[in-house]
Amino acid sequence: MSASSDRHSIRPGFAAAIRDVRQRFFQRDPARWPVFSLAPFSDVIAFRARSLPPNEKVEAYPGGRELSERLHALDRVPQRIPGANDPADPLVAFAAALSKNWESPLSVENVATQSSDPAIMGAMLGSLANPNLVHPEYAGMAVELEHAVIRQIASQTGWDPAKATGIFTQGGTFCNLYGYLLGIRKNLPLAREYGLEHGLDYRIINSQGGHYSNTTNLSLLGVNLRRKTIRIRITDDNDMDMADLECQLRACFQLGCVVPTIMLTMGTTDTFAIDQVKPVRDLCDRLCEQYEITAKPHLHVDAAVGWPLIFFLEYDFDRNPLEINEPTLEGLRRNTGRFRELRHADSYTVDFHKWGYVPYTSSLVMIRDRQDLTALEHDPENFTYFEKDTEGQTHLHSTIECSRGGVGMFAAANSLAHLGVEGHQLLVANSLQNANYFRHRLAATPGVMVLAPGNQGPSAGFRLYDPAQVADPDAEFALEYAVNDTPDWLDRVTRNNHYHRQAFLRRGKRTLYTNYVQSAAHTDYDAHGRYRILPGEKAVFMNPLTSFGDIDAFIGRIHG
Numbered sequence: 001m002s003a004s005s006d007r008h009s010i011r012p013g014f015a016a017a018i019r020d021v022r023q024r025f026f027q028r029d030p031a032r033w034p035v036f037s038l039a040p041f042s043d044v045i046a047f048r049a050r051s052l053p054p055n056e057k058v059e060a061y062p063g064g065r066e067l068s069e070r071l072h073a074l075d076r077v078p079q080r081i082p083g084a085n086d087p088a089d090p091l092v093a094f095a096a097a098l099s100k101n102w103e104s105p106l107s108v109e110n111v112a113t114q115s116s117d118p119a120i121m122g123a124m125l126g127s128l129a130n131p132n133l134v135h136p137e138y139a140g141m142a143v144e145l146e147h148a149v150i151r152q153i154a155s156q157t158g159w160d161p162a163k164a165t166g167i168f169t170q171g172g173t174f175c176n177l178y179g180y181l182l183g184i185r186k187n188l189p190l191a192r193e194y195g196l197e198h199g200l201d202y203r204i205i206n207s208q209g210g211h212y213s214n215t216t217n218l219s220l221l222g223v224n225l226r227r228k229t230i231r232i233r234i235t236d237d238n239d240m241d242m243a244d245l246e247c248q249l250r251a252c253f254q255l256g257c258v259v260p261t262i263m264l265t266m267g268t269t270d271t272f273a274i275d276q277v278k279p280v281r282d283l284c285d286r287l288c289e290q291y292e293i294t295a296k297p298h299l300h301v302d303a304a305v306g307w308p309l310i311f312f313l314e315y316d317f318d319r320n321p322l323e324i325n326e327p328t329l330e331g332l333r334r335n336t337g338r339f340r341e342l343r344h345a346d347s348y349t350v351d352f353h354k355w356g357y358v359p360y361t362s363s364l365v366m367i368r369d370r371q372d373l374t375a376l377e378h379d380p381e382n383f384t385y386f387e388k389d390t391e392g393q394t395h396l397h398s399t400i401e402c403s404r405g406g407v408g409m410f411a412a413a414n415s416l417a418h419l420g421v422e423g424h425q426l427l428v429a430n431s432l433q434n435a436n437y438f439r440h441r442l443a444a445t446p447g448v449m450v451l452a453p454g455n456q457g458p459s460a461g462f463r464l465y466d467p468a469q470v471a472d473p474d475a476e477f478a479l480e481y482a483v484n485d486t487p488d489w490l491d492r493v494t495r496n497n498h499y500h501r502q503a504f505l506r507r508g509k510r511t512l513y514t515n516y517v518q519s520a521a522h523t524d525y526d527a528h529g530r531y532r533i534l535p536g537e538k539a540v541f542m543n544p545l546t547s548f549g550d551i552d553a554f555i556g557r558i559h560g
Helices: 003-007 012-025 041-048 054-060 064-073 090-097 117-129 142-157 172-187 213-220 242-254 278-290 307-312 326-344 370-376 388-393 407-443 473-481 487-507 548-556
Strands: 165-169 204-207 229-232 261-265 298-302 347-351 363-367 448-451 459-464 515-522 533-540
Touching (some): 012 117, 117 407, 142 407, 172 204, 172 298, 172 347, 204 242, 242 278, 326 407, 407 459, 459 487, 487 515, 487 533
Antiparallel strands (some): 448 459
16 A cells, blocks of 8 residues: 555544444444334335445335336325325335435435434424424424524534524525525615615625525525626635635725625535635725725625534644544644634524435524524514514514424434534544545546545545546646637537546446536636636535445446
8 A cells, every 4th residue: 555545544443433423323223223113114224225226226116116107197185094004105105215315325426415313313303293493382392402402503613602593494595595684684774674776785795606595595585686796706726716805895895885795605515615704704894994884794604514514623633532544634624724713704504414414404594693683573563473472582583484393403403412523523534534535546547637626525526538538637627727718629628528428427326426517617717707617527425334445446437
């Protein structure tokens, strides 16, 4: 083994610890979690454990072809109560068994993974209790459990848990919607009654590297995307370009434009870019003082993917008690430095259902100062059918939803209780060790260009070139990056795109299940400030069961 490969090897102490986590929390073991022994859970679990290729599942399932035909033809509710006493309808069990199998160690397509056993148990308890978190009258003690989870995450962030607050909601998109809305209502208070186009001129700022919900949310809010939104350039590592941000922010303030919200991202979906929060906070403070701006931008961070790095904020990197390998430890140290700046945000997004190993959907918008929610409050007279004495115990007047289910919150609470800080550290480090090993193998493979290797997250992207035509992938990518729009350049990029796409299709769902994405990379900016997207492939190593052997098998047939 080379010295470079040895640096990526898994240390004995870490291997033993992550093996224990897998056995205790990701095996669907009925001896530990008796509910998994009950039908139809046991049958569904047994079928999914076979990890069959997608095109073989229907034929392999007992009566699968007939069930599939029935499911596709079903269009009427049964008229009478069925006589069977099965806990689940056969079609329901069939659909569950053949849903996307995140339990397979080969499933690394995106920022999603299997749920932990304690998180599933929590979700079941939440379903059984069925609280509506929008009001204590409908939730009871579930409200206190929500508050407890929020305090735990606030403390882990470095916020004052007595001052911070949060809201469990239905997905990261809604969390980011709250982020935008908090800034709008704080800085454009008349917008609640009169709309966004009444009163002061404004611009909302986000990054070109952010999630697409950055745009869809603004459209939902009625923001003029063409004229009222500024998208900040990104660096080669897909971070927000601070020079461009300062230029745009200064122009807004010079023209008297309010900037209600700046949306940052800590852990982009495809490249795990991590925007810096402290420099943005310092820039806002400095320019607001210079231009005598009293309505400071609300800083919301979309940390839906990257948030579990907060569990490393107090990790002893020098002693390294978990025996994390060297390349991963170096990346964690850098990324954790960035995540220490999360405490400077006004609010941020947490998706437990991504790197937190909790069932869909379990999302939490965290708010540093609970007083910010007063800007979202509606007239109490609109809530006349709720019990007045208990209204103030929740965020009833400030929430978007009239129904907030407790399933995701219960799942998150039970997961935190069982995994603790160390369990999350082990799972995150395991993901990153796999991703770093994958990058290491890619870099040594002919015809492969590793994308954004310095980002050191669970997402690892690459562009694939024909080794018979491209001897130096790095040089080829440099030519693509230097966009010039000539026919020769366009033909060259098209040829490379075609080769990669065909290799991806030839490989199919064998070895790792990766994802081909149209915007895996981008070119440089042209003279008009525009860039072109470049497609590529990605694997996201959040799966706790994926091994180095799975990665080696993928590398062996990467060209199809």
